[in-house]
Amino acid sequence: MAIGENGGAESIRKFNYQHSVAMMFLISNLDKEEFSIFPESADDLMIKYGENTINVQVKGTDGGLTINALKKVPKGKQKSIIHKSLEVGGIDDYRIIVFWKITPPQTKNYVEESFPLSMLDETIQVSKLSQDNRDDFIKQYSNINGVVQRLEKHYFLKTPFEATIPSFKQWLIFKIVDLDFIVEKKVVANIYDSLLSIVAQKSELKMEATTDNELKRIDKSIIDQFLVTRDESYLYDEILRKLELPAHAEKEIMDCKFTVDTLNSSFLDELGNEKFEEDFTWLKDNESVELVISKIEKMSGSENLSRAGKYAIAITFLSRI
Structure with missing residues (x-):
């Protein structure tokens, strides 16, 4: 299977949420030189942070991320959500499943736990499977090499925005104001449109080998470019208005x-x-x-x-x- 052909854009709703999650990681780590994201790589999103690799699955489901949903093999697929997440990458990689909604009865299946790498905004909720559920998955997926170690570095992340573009834009406005980046909402919209375009283009690239993943890299240099081009974009709009x-x-x-x-x-x-x-x-x-x-x-x-x-x-x- 060509890298990137993992069905990450099955619906417009999921497509938008997945791209928004990629932008969330990028915007939240502007201060880090060795931080890069790779949309639609081996998983929905791969992150490189220093020596660490983080494989991310993005699930924009309305029904919440229940244990049954993790186990269920989606129609037309060969593996469940958790199976695919555990299997991708190396034993030492971190794994994250991202979602925006969790139903209250399911909270007992997860325990809150901080992510060990300093790359997540404090508004982002992080958890791991409860020990009982981990033991259950270890038995169920015992054929996966290093399943115990893989589950030990497996996390669940609830985004501070819902799976809609307006919700993400609202988070983005507050976030970049917090970063003292820029405050004009009109320019925020330009940044969003430009970032979304880049993430979408990188996502659509079909890579035949992992060595080609460099073509999918998005890092701090993209944001640095915005620091230069945001004035151009603003001036473009002003000239057009006049x-x-x-x-x-x-x-x-x-x-x-x-x-x-x-x-x-x-x-x-x-x-x-x-x-x-x-x-x-x-x-x-x-x-x-x-x-x-x-x-x-x-x-x-x-x-x-x-x-x-x-x-x-x-x-x-x-x-x-």
Whole structure:
């Protein structure tokens, strides 16, 4: 099975929650240089923290994570949730199953216990299986190499947000304010959209060998990049707002915003080599945008661009000067 083909996006609800969990780990560990996440690797998410490997399964089920749910083999699958979690990775790896809802009668099956690595926000609830349940799983999965050691380093994590995008965004706003990162809600939304896009792209990569996992790495450098690009994003929105275009035109240009670097970077490169008499460092108005668009329209391939696409490239160029 190709790494990443583990059904992590079976539904839109689960897909969003899984990506939000990945972003939660990343945002909560901005101060750590040796912290990386790898979406859709051997498990839903793999984390590298120094010498440690943490394999994470994400379960956004509405019904709560009951013991029966852990044991049950889902329809169309060959292994139960707990079986898959225990089996993946090496004996010395940590394992986490993440969920957002637990029904009160099931709390007796878990005991609260701190996660040994300093990588979790204090608002995140951590637990392990009760000893009786661990003994039961040791017997049931005795064929798994090192099952006792694997269960000893197996944890359950309840997120401080529900399996919905609005709930996660609310947590994200409070979290980055706590980190003194930035406070403008509009910019928080930009950070969320950009992070989500990166996590989604990395998740979709199909890796055929574990050595290819480096292509899936997301680490602190991504956030460091945001510290530079967040001002560009904010300025992009400001330039667009000042153009006073019809709402439908604004929406089309915003839709093109995040594809400029991936689909139209060659135009940005050419603009960077153009000689402009105007000083765009302070002049970023409708006339400036139209002037840049006139340069774009003289470039090879510009005939394939939509009007909104040309606007997006021009505004991106001006926001980076």
